[in-house]
Amino acid sequence: MSLRARTKLGKYRIEKVLSEGGFATVYQALDSIEGIRVALKIPHSKIVSDTLLKDFRNEARLAARLEHPNILHLKDASVIDGYFVIALPLGEKTLADRLMSRLSLRTVVEYTGQMLEAVAYAHRQRIIHCDVKPENMLLFAGNRLRLTDFGIAKVAQKTVRGSGTGTVGYMAPEQAMGRPSLRSDVFSLGLIVYRMLSGEWAEWPFTWPLPGYQKLRGRVHPEFIAWIRKSLDLNPRKRFQDADHMLRVFRVLEPHILDYGTRRRRSA
Missing domain, CATH: 1.10.510.10 (Transferase(Phosphotransferase) domain 1)
Known part of the structure; x- marks a missing residue:
């Protein structure tokens, strides 16, 4: 089930769903501290398991290793209100x-x-x-x-x-x-x-x-x-x-x- 618009996760306020896949939903959200919009990638709660969280942690670590102007850099990866959240810059x-x-x-x-x-x-x-x-x-x-x-x-x-x-x-x-x-x-x-x-x-x-x-x-x-x-x-x-x-x-x-x-x- 998708998070509703205006739901708050720490400093992020959900605005809308950008895409939904088999393992995660990507949302547009407002970073209330930096005042910018970001993309939040959040695994589906109904399929969250230790194995899935391990995969997402590996993704976060992998993304953090790759510093290149043509690779999307990782802004944040953390557990917020029980959700594992990967925050990324929002493209056009x-x-x-x-x-x-x-x-x-x-x-x-x-x-x-x-x-x-x-x-x-x-x-x-x-x-x-x-x-x-x-x-x-x-x-x-x-x-x-x-x-x-x-x-x-x-x-x-x-x-x-x-x-x-x-x-x-x-x-x-x-x-x-x-x-x-x-x-x-x-x-x-x-x-x-x-x-x-x-x-x-x-x-x-x-x-x-x-x-x-x-x-x-x-x-x-x-x-x-x-x-x-x-x-x-x-x-x-x-x-x-x-x-x-x-x-x-x-x-x-x-x-x-x-x-x-x-x-x-x-x-x-």
């Missing part, structure tokens, strides 16, 4: 919301760079996000993108034996079978970039060419298409080894992608 919208309208090539390139910077930073810490999707990317003023929700992230050794956690439709095939790796996040990033460019969400069995491919060919540099295709290879070993590798190649391609887009517009 999610990337999923933004995808409801068309993106310019320059905006796609900007968001792609920021997504890659965030996941590459996590991968350098040997952290697999495991749930890279537009709903977990928040947009702030100035088109700043920040990745959030490391709740089911795995700290990698070589390959983590998971349990198929993640969001169906966004997962790499091997992750769906319980074998996530850094390359699984690469696959999810490739899906998002493809969607931003084509307006189509690719689905299993991910047979190339994917839906919307002709539109992609009409606006995108061939090497950028090859970069996307490599990230979406069904064989993990043929993908980029991690988001850091993916990012380095993207930065080399970036000026050519933008120049190609400019020339295409002028010749149209």
Whole structure:
């Protein structure tokens, strides 16, 4: 059961529900001390257990470790009036919301760079996000993108034996079978970039060419298409080894992608 508007939890006053998932509800709330609005992530009371609280504490500790301009930082994590509360900065919208309208090539390139910077930073810490999707990317003023929700992230050794956690439709095939790796996040990033460019969400069995491919060919540099295709290879070993590798190649391609887009517009 959701908390009602105007309910007070310590210094926070609930204003409205932002989203509700299987394990937690996210609220917009007013911080009465700082005078700012924040997002509060609170596990559902009916399913709260020692195991679940341990997972949320791990999420809080993980988020506190990650200091990067494209990763949502943790404001607070504490037990308030019997609720375990994670307080986070409040974004303007999610990337999923933004995808409801068309993106310019320059905006796609900007968001792609920021997504890659965030996941590459996590991968350098040997952290697999495991749930890279537009709903977990928040947009702030100035088109700043920040990745959030490391709740089911795995700290990698070589390959983590998971349990198929993640969001169906966004997962790499091997992750769906319980074998996530850094390359699984690469696959999810490739899906998002493809969607931003084509307006189509690719689905299993991910047979190339994917839906919307002709539109992609009409606006995108061939090497950028090859970069996307490599990230979406069904064989993990043929993908980029991690988001850091993916990012380095993207930065080399970036000026050519933008120049190609400019020339295409002028010749149209």
